[in-house]
Amino acid sequence: MKLFVADNYNLTQQELDEFRAMGYEITVARPDQAPSEVCENHEEMEVALCEHFYLKAHLGEMPNLRMVQMTVAGLDLMPAVVFETYPNTKFYSGSGTYGVSLAEWSVGETLQILRQSALFEGYQREHQWKWDGSEQTGELWGKTVLVLGTGDIGRACARRYKAFDCTVIGLNTDGRPVQDFDGSCTRDDLPHVLPLCDVVCVAIPRTDKTLHMLDAGTMSCMKQGAVLVVNSRGRIVDEDKMCQMLDSGHLRGAALDCFDTEPLPADSPLWEQKNLIIYPHCGGVTMGLRERYIERYKSNLALYAQGKQPVGLIHYERGY
Amino acid sequence: MSETKKLLLTALPVTPEQKQALEALGYDIDICPDNQPVPADIAAQAQVIVCFRLFGSNALSDFPKLRYVQSVATGVEALPLKELAKTDIRVGKGKNLYSIPMAEWTVCRLLEYYKKSRHFAALQREHKWEKASWVDYKSNLEELFGKKVGICGTGDIALALCRLLRGFEVSSIVGMNSDGRPVEGYDACFAPHQLCDMVKDCDIVVSLAPLTPQSEGMFDEKVISCMKQGAVLVSLSRGKLVNTAAVRRGLESGRLGALIADVVAEEPLKPDNPLWDMENVYLTPHNSFITDQRYVRLFELVYQNLKHYALTGKPRDEVDLSKGY
Numbered sequence: 001m002k003l004f005v006a007d008n009y010n011l012t013q014q015e016l017d018e019f020r021a022m023g024y025e026i027t028v029a030r031p032d033q034a035p036s037e038v039c040e041n042h043e044e045m046e047v048a049l050c051e052h053f054y055l056k057a058h059l060g061e062m063p064n065l066r067m068v069q070m071t072v073a074g075l076d077l078m079p080a081v082v083f084e085t086y087p088n089t090k091f092y093s094g095s096g097t098y099g100v101s102l103a104e105w106s107v108g109e110t111l112q113i114l115r116q117s118a119l120f121e122g123y124q125r126e127h128q129w130k131w132d133g134s135e136q137t138g139e140l141w142g143k144t145v146l147v148l149g150t151g152d153i154g155r156a157c158a159r160r161y162k163a164f165d166c167t168v169i170g171l172n173t174d175g176r177p178v179q180d181f182d183g184s185c186t187r188d189d190l191p192h193v194l195p196l197c198d199v200v201c202v203a204i205p206r207t208d209k210t211l212h213m214l215d216a217g218t219m220s221c222m223k224q225g226a227v228l229v230v231n232s233r234g235r236i237v238d239e240d241k242m243c244q245m246l247d248s249g250h251l252r253g254a255a256l257d258c259f260d261t262e263p264l265p266a267d268s269p270l271w272e273q274k275n276l277i278i279y280p281h282c283g284g285v286t287m288g289l290r291e292r293y294i295e296r297y298k299s300n301l302a303l304y305a306q307g308k309q310p311v312g313l314i315h316y317e318r319g320y
Numbered sequence: 321m322s323e324t325k326k327l328l329l330t331a332l333p334v335t336p337e338q339k340q341a342l343e344a345l346g347y348d349i350d351i352c353p354d355n356q357p358v359p360a361d362i363a364a365q366a367q368v369i370v371c372f373r374l375f376g377s378n379a380l381s382d383f384p385k386l387r388y389v390q391s392v393a394t395g396v397e398a399l400p401l402k403e404l405a406k407t408d409i410r411v412g413k414g415k416n417l418y419s420i421p422m423a424e425w426t427v428c429r430l431l432e433y434y435k436k437s438r439h440f441a442a443l444q445r446e447h448k449w450e451k452a453s454w455v456d457y458k459s460n461l462e463e464l465f466g467k468k469v470g471i472c473g474t475g476d477i478a479l480a481l482c483r484l485l486r487g488f489e490v491s492s493i494v495g496m497n498s499d500g501r502p503v504e505g506y507d508a509c510f511a512p513h514q515l516c517d518m519v520k521d522c523d524i525v526v527s528l529a530p531l532t533p534q535s536e537g538m539f540d541e542k543v544i545s546c547m548k549q550g551a552v553l554v555s556l557s558r559g560k561l562v563n564t565a566a567v568r569r570g571l572e573s574g575r576l577g578a579l580i581a582d583v584v585a586e587e588p589l590k591p592d593n594p595l596w597d598m599e600n601v602y603l604t605p606h607n608s609f610i611t612d613q614r615y616v617r618l619f620e621l622v623y624q625n626l627k628h629y630a631l632t633g634k635p636r637d638e639v640d641l642s643k644g645y
Contacts, residue, residue, distance in 0.1 A: 129588035
């Protein structure tokens with residue numbers, strides 16, 4: 001079986017040898033190299049480890065792919081032309097690898113907002129040993145948390161918030177109960193659930209059903225002093241409304257790892273928005289995540305080699 | 321309940337309703353500042369005292385009728401423990417008072433360090449969108465997941481911290497207490513003479529033991545040299561447990577990956593101390609215990625202890641004066 005790797009993760013020789021041991025004959029390219037730059041038999045490739053944007057950039061160079069293993073989880077950015085070019089190829093996502101790292105980022109940012117870390121970091125920069133403002137420090141203990149999305153990432157968030165004795169409600173398409181949550185609700189419930197929630201954590205894929213879920217009107221239902229954390233995608237939260245609510249103090253603070261426009265333009269007013277923490281869409285990029293990617297590569301390549309169904313098959317029509 | 325007792329209340333602001341609630345327990349209340357000499361007529365009558373460091377500016381002998389001292393702190397080394405041990409005055413401590421805020425502080429600051437918050441805050445100030453990358457290993461974020469944690473101390477704050485850390489799926493938690501007795505919540509416990517063995521493979525070591533003559537300077541050159549390369553030291557209970565010069569050398573050599581400290585040996589930390597500007601030093605001004613719940617919990621603690629004392633003649637959370645905690 002001919003395996004093509006567009007190597008985003010600096011795979012080691014040992015890791016590649018493990019793939020070879022499964023019966024794969026491997027061609028490796030750097031992410032900036034076309035398949036045709038690194039081999040002549042690119043048309044014979046059967047399996048590829050690469051992202052959709054790589055396929056789009058080199059459309060048609062590997063016409064006989066039967067399986068593509070990606071690491072992305074959200075399908076919203078996937079160009080339709082890739083699916084149209086590969087109607088019979090099975091695509092697998094990296095869903096299930098992001099829970100730990102994005103949940104740690106989300107709970108960490110929640111704590112930093114509640115505990116006013118930015119204030120005290122400022123004191124340290126100024127060499128000031130003083131308590132001013134300490135009594136406005138909040139606690140996470142016992143708070144009510146709404147997590148938009150009850151997939152792998154949402155559940156990993158819920159488990160960690162539960163360690164702080166929080167009541168955690170999950171929002172999904174039909175309000176079905178999901179393990180690790182105390183309760184569940186749907187988009188239609190937001191107007192009466194939001195006023196009860198101290199923390200809102202956005203961990204939901206962007207689909208036509210979730211787009212602008214927290215629009216200006218819905219956001220105005222949020223509890224006074226609530227904390228907003230977004231770890232999945234932009235264009236779910238209304239960024240202008242969020243800024244107004246941060247200015248007025250309606251929101252205590254917000255942390256965003258994803259934005260309506262990425263990369264965030266240098267002249268965006270968000271950079272200077274008070275009480276907003278900005279991460280450049282890498283809150284989940286940990287060394288642990290790399291290990292989980294490699295584990296997914298290994299297990300799915302093994303399943304494919306054995307003629308079994310790999311995990312994470314993408315259903316394009318569902319949007320995830 | 322017997323006759324009304326004279327209560328001297330310091331270090332705890334009370335609302336009129338809270339004062340009434342204490343009076344209803346059978347206390348006749350005087351209120352004074354914690355850190356100033358108490359007027360002689362009040363001192364002469366006081367049978368019960370609620371304070372923090374009142375005995376820094378008052379002698380124990382100024383209070384001839386004193387039967388019970390309730391501290392508002394968890395660590396009670398600011399009280400005249402040796403003198404108290406020679407009397408039959410009972411002493412209560414602030415148990416479970418600060419466990420939640422201090423445990424949350426610890427997880428918050430560890431995640432700030434692991435998620436490189438300082439780095440990304442600086443990028444934000446410069447309007448720079450620069451992702452962590454797989455090629456530049458140093459720019460990647462780290463995880464609490466799978467870390468091994470050592471906590472010196474097995475008291476209420478340490479137990480709350482254990483609970484939070486388990487939620488993040490750390491690989492194991494080991495503890496240290498006075499005799500190495502096993503404590504639920506820990507995978508293993510060590511005695512003080514085994515400290516080097518305990519810390520040697522920990523990614524995170526938390527200093528959370530009470531300050532006693534035995535624990536002072538516990539984190540010295542030798543213990544720090546036993547720690548895992550790149551480990552994080554969290555100094556949370558009392559700064560005097562940690563030898564500052566040894567920690568600085570550990571940070572400079574890379575033996576220590578970071579110092580996360582709410583307490584230092586000499587407080588307040590002087591403005592020219594080099595710790596302020598060190599890249600991997602995260603400082604807060606001994607305020608990890610302060611949140612918007614501070615006085616809510618403090619009143620609840622004092623109320624419950626004074627109620628217990630009124631009903632039983634004993635503090636609910638009593639200090640063992642022979643041990644000092």
